[in-house]
Amino acid sequence: MMAVNANSNANAKTNAGAGTDAYAIFRLENLQLYFNTRIGPVQAVDGVSFSLASGRTLALVGESGCGKSSLGRAILRLLPRNVHTYKGSIFLNGTDVMTYSNERFRRQVRWVRMALVPQAAMNALNPVVKVEDQVAEPLLVHQRVKNKAEAYSRAYEIFKVLGLPQDFLNRYAFELSGGMRQRAAIAMALVMHPELIVLDEPTSALDLLTQSNIMNVLKKVKWEFKSTFILITHDIATASELADDVAVMYAGQLVEKADARLFYDDPLHPYSRKLMASVPTLRKDKKLEFIPGQPPSLINPPKGCRFADRCELRHERCAAEPPMVTLPDGRQAKCWLVEQKAREQHA
């Protein structure tokens, strides 16, 4: 199996760079996730829609509390106890898995078709179960292998690809360093070869050197397994190493989605621009900026554009909610200025 993957390295590059018309493996439609609190429902994810082509990586960026982690959890139906609303559609290769019952979702979707690499992998591994058992566990539970020995040998294969020493499999999580644990978590996500892997801040708990190591591992995985990733991160700079598409979240909503190259050159939404202006770059000499004010409360968000209060380009139309506008080059943004630009280009 590994041999096949190695052979397909050559065309993986062209595949990943393919245009937006590639087959959409994953599509969200109007996904909502609200939480109950004492003072009212928090609209953590409020009507998010996007699609993602096979083999591509979508970087989902935004500041803390914008709902990006909640979105990641919502995709895998990992809901806390205080769920208020959870609706919308999640299409995976054309089937809406939101219609599945919990049991069917567990049997047919979780880890079989979608896997998760969690934030802070420190605590993501069971402290009293050996790493090999945790990595091999899904294979046995979902009956992908006949026996334990086969499950372990599959785990070895993945470990080899990720550059993990084999004897680490026979260890416990507390015997591994942070970077090794994160690799083990990645191995765990890969072992079933799922169609989609959600990476929830996979590097944010690690030091800088380990971060870049893990990013290299993820790049390697992306080429070798042609994996489809959703990379949830607040670190726009690190995300650029892996991203084919970028989606920006603000206050529970998607405000922009674009091809990565176009996005990093010229973000459309005023929020994205401010966000990019706050990131230091190596080659250009620029003055770092910050965004004044605070994101709005998600308990009772403003009626119109949610960024309006902090936006320098605010005008009277911002009192109404802007639509998600698609430009001819495929970029999408939720802003009246972009809508105006689209109409001008059209005219």
Place this chain on the structure above:
Amino acid sequence: MKTIRSRRVRETLGRVARYTLLRGLALAVTVIIAVYLTVVIANMGGKVDDIRRGMIKESIAMMVLANEELRKMPAEERQAVLLEMEQLEVERQGLNRPFIVRSFEYLWTALTLDLGRASYISSDSGSRQVRLILLERLSPTLLLWATAQIMIFFIALFFALILSSRYGSFFDKLVIMLAPTSAAPGWFYGLFLILIFAAVLKLLPFGGLVDAPPPQGFWPYSLSVLKHLVLPVAAQFMSGLFLLIYSWRTFFLIYSSEDYVEMAKAKGLPGGLIERRYVLRPTLPYIITNFMLMLIQVWMGGIILETVFNWPGLGRLLYSAIRLSDTSVIVGSVVLYAYLLAITVFLLDIIYAIVDPRVRIGAEGGKA
């Protein structure tokens, strides 16, 4: 791979052996200190000697009253005989040597379980041997307390695990509501149970271990004991169960929000497997600790509950021994307790090392 494993196994065994030895030594020292303190305290630091001397004098004086021959003797001669008898008795009991020396002798006899003879208390079979008295009382105590507490422990654990995955349900709320029932001790419920089931309804006996006279044959005897067990066990259930379910449920609730439990859910593992491998197994050391602590309490029984139910257990024995200042029985039961406690803790340490790799391997050892 093989050699690495076997090396790791060897290292682990060595570590466990060293650890076990150290723990055993520490416990032995603890037991010795505890027993010695008990010897000193039960003898009131030597004050009990004075009491015993006084009692020797008194008993000899009584003997004189009863003895015609002695009464007829001239006063001086009689005094000399009395003094000699007193001296003899003092020497027989060893009271002529300093207490500090004897305290270490007592320590040695206690530690070797040569528990000596009771001063006042005797066993039901009429023996004054402290060892026999204690052994006679140990089994009823174990029967009553172990039955109740072990049942309560596992029932609570079972329901707690169920409730923790049904947070906020009707039964969850019911258990929270009933938890304050544990504010009252078991004997308090015992009084009511006796009133209702023994006095009014006349269904069950008031107390005791078995009917008098005891029924012949194994089955009739067991049935009679069982009948006597119902009320004291029920009393313990009423006072212990709901708070224990509540606290275990909260405990499991905390541990089922760990990241690795979330990951197990994401991996699509079935609920039962998650509960066993991701909630119970990481918390097993803590559960075992609590189980052992519960057992330690069981060894001693309970003074008031045993009194209320007239149960011939260790708790009641200790109570009467303290009241009568029967030093050897007090020391004997404390020695027994100390040994059982030390053995329990020692076993606990070994079990820890077996179930928890963090202890077995050493959290700092072998970090990559």
